[in-house]
Amino acid sequence: MSDSSEVTTLQDRRDRLQELTEFTENCKKQLNDIFETLGWSLDYKQCDEAMAQCPYDPNHRVPVRSLERHKASCSLRKMGYSSEEQAEMFDTSVCYESSRVRGYTMDKATQHQVILQARSAAPLMKMEGVFWQGQYSGQPVDVPQNHKRTVCDLTVADRLALYDHVVNVISQQREAASSSNDDLYVDLVSKLQKNEEQNEPKTHLELMAEMRDYKRRRQSYRAKNVHITKKSYTEVIREVINVHSEELTRQWKEEEEEKEEEKEKESTRSELSSHRRRQDERRSVSSESRHSHSRRHRSRERSQDRESKKRKKKDRDSRSPDGHQHDRKKKKKKKKEDREKEK
Numbered sequence: 368m369s370d371s372s373e374v375t376t377l378q379d380r381r382d383r384l385q386e387l388t389e390f391t392e393n394c395k396k397q398l399n400d401i402f403e404t405l406g407w408s409l410d411y412k413q414c415d416e417a418m419a420q421c422p423y424d425p426n427h428r429v430p431v432r433s434l435e436r437h438k439a440s441c442s443l444r445k446m447g448y449s450s451e452e453q454a455e456m457f458d459t460s461v462c463y464e465s466s467r468v469r470g471y472t473m474d475k476a477t478q479h480q481v482i483l484q485a486r487s488a489a490p491l492m493k494m495e496g497v498f499w500q501g502q503y504s505g506q507p508v509d510v511p512q513n514h515k516r517t518v519c520d521l522t523v524a525d526r527l528a529l530y531d532h533v534v535n536v537i538s539q540q541r542e543a544a545s546s547s548n549d550d551l552y553v554d555l556v557s558k559l560q561k562n563e564e565q566n567e568p569k570t571h572l573e574l575m576a577e578m579r580d581y582k583r584r585r586q587s588y589r590a591k592n593v594h595i596t597k598k599s600y601t602e603v604i605r606e607v608i609n610v611h612s613e614e615l616t617r618q619w620k621e622e623e624e625e626k627e628e629e630k631e632k633e634s635t636r637s638e639l640s641s642h643r644r645r646q647d648e649r650r651s652v653s654s655e656s657r658h659s660h661s662r663r664h665r666s667r668e669r670s671q672d673r674e675s676k677k678r679k680k681k682d683r684d685s686r687s688p689d690g691h692q693h694d695r696k697k698k699k700k701k702k703k704e705d706r707e708k709e710k
Contacts, residue, residue, distance in 0.1 A: 446509050456512060467600065469540055471533050478529065479507035485528035498524040541600055672705070 402408065419434045421427035423441045443453050463470060486503035493499045502524040511517040517526065598606075 443512065446512075448512065452513065452515075469537050471536055473510055473529070473533070475507060475510055478510055481528055481532045482525050485524070485531075489524075498527070503528070544600055668705075675701075 417431045418428045419431045421429060421434075421437060421441055423438065423445050427437065427441065429437045440453060443456075448456075460470065482503055485498075486500050486505075489498055489500045489503065491500055493501070502522055504522055504525055508520045511520050521529070
């Protein structure tokens, strides 16, 4: 019985081995078919890309090109953020690349230092309306990356101290940026105030002299003009745009006035030419009327002379010889008078 059992076990093993070999051969055949259809090869060559070690976990070795992305995810994993929380986190810096919104990044040491400074300035005992030292956290904590960790890891006093610190830093940066734009603003204002005949721009020395004279003013005088000296970046840019728009509107008005003057000159010229034509027409008409009137007057005079001659002749025939001689004298006088009139 022992020999038969050994024979059966050996036969079973051979059958199992045969099945396994057939299965592996079938798997190899399928893989070869897949590689042939995809155009791949079974030869594997190790990549020569440089590898780097993760600073948060020495067991992690990743390519250099993906080291920064791995460091971000590994650091969050070490701080206890799950993969679901990491998936909900988004990098908001992309939204502010083309805008003027200023950002601030805080590390763990700075956060702890700000909290300690606020705690040292707080009163020792509990007071109404003021945070006391017991309400601040004493141990350093990691910088929270989402709202949930901010509420859980930091107290209300810690969050207020961090908020005041960030607002102070951003305001200082904004004042520095606005002070750097003073030269541009002063240059535009001086350009508007100078005479139109003086078209040359001011030199750098002249601008520096104006700034020096401005700084020599009394501090009390400068402090009164807080609405001018303490301006945000948006207000400065708005005033610069207003100055540019005023300059452009002035130039456009000048161009429009010049065009209107040219139109008025053309209209006056056309009116003068039309007036001259009318005068010439009136003169021609008046000359013709004068000629016709003179002709009519002459014809009337001739007809009157003829009638007067006929009457005189009748009177002559009816009168005596003495009267006839007297009529001749009158006739000669009348002819002289008519000749003088015609002349």
